[in-house]
């Protein structure tokens with residue numbers, strides 16, 4: 324598929340608005356491959372994955388961005404992680420015998436909140452932002468996140484099918500500095516006008532178009548009268564960060580007694596990664612090794 328698994332940045336040449344288009348194809352299919360998600364949960368996960376990539380694209384960080392949605396509703400947990408290299412993994416959990424029916428995001432999650440955590444790989448800095456899970460659309464929720472954390476007007480369009488997850492982001496950047504008060508006022512008014520015109524043009528975009536069209540075609544269709552510079556695409560890909568070392572850390576944090584109980588009951592300890600479905604097996608000897616090695620105890624982290 325043209326534009327498969329890519330992120331593309333673009334700029335409006337004549338005013339300070341930037342944007343990103345993301346399309347996830349093989350990466351999205353790999354992400355859901357081992358899960359039997361109800362369509363609504365799957366689509367919400369797909370849109371969240373696209374939105375997380377767009378968010379990661381706008382931020383300056385070198386490490387891991389984790390987005391976690393938690394609420395009391397049928398879809399009670401959703402986690403997506405993206406690195407600054409645009410590697411992604413994610414998982415959603417839902418409860419109840421019946422798959423959730425068509426509903427707003429608020430009804431699906433039962434309210435709750437979205438937590439965004441950005442950690443640099445060298446652990447030099449950690450940032451966390453929280454917004455309530457409110458609004459009918461996932462995009463609304465992300466827009467309030469941007470308004471709160473970045474303080475830059477930002478709009479998102481998201482789409483997901485079983486084959487593809489896609490997103491478009493538009494962001495208004497601050498106008499140029501070092502201008503006189505009068506110029507600033509003038510440029511603010513002109514800036515409002517430009518921003519509103521761009522939003523008005525983008526408002527015609529349908530989820531079907533967003534999922535189907537390559538970035539260049541999409542931008543041409545929406546903004547053919549504007550001067551848009553489209554940058555070269557960068558790859559997005561599925562990658563899980565689970566490892567035997569991490570799983571061992573989780574088992575160590577469970578404690579020796581607990582691990583012994585599981586061994587006594589099942590003969591071995593098997594841990595399956597929810598993100599990639601990879602299994603890690605520990606027999607009695609491996610398990611004993613966990614608690615005789617002098618390795619440091621890793622913190623327990625849910626889901627990995």
Ligand SMILES: [Zn+2]
Pocket residue numbers: 563564565596597598599600601
């Ligand atoms: Zn994994």
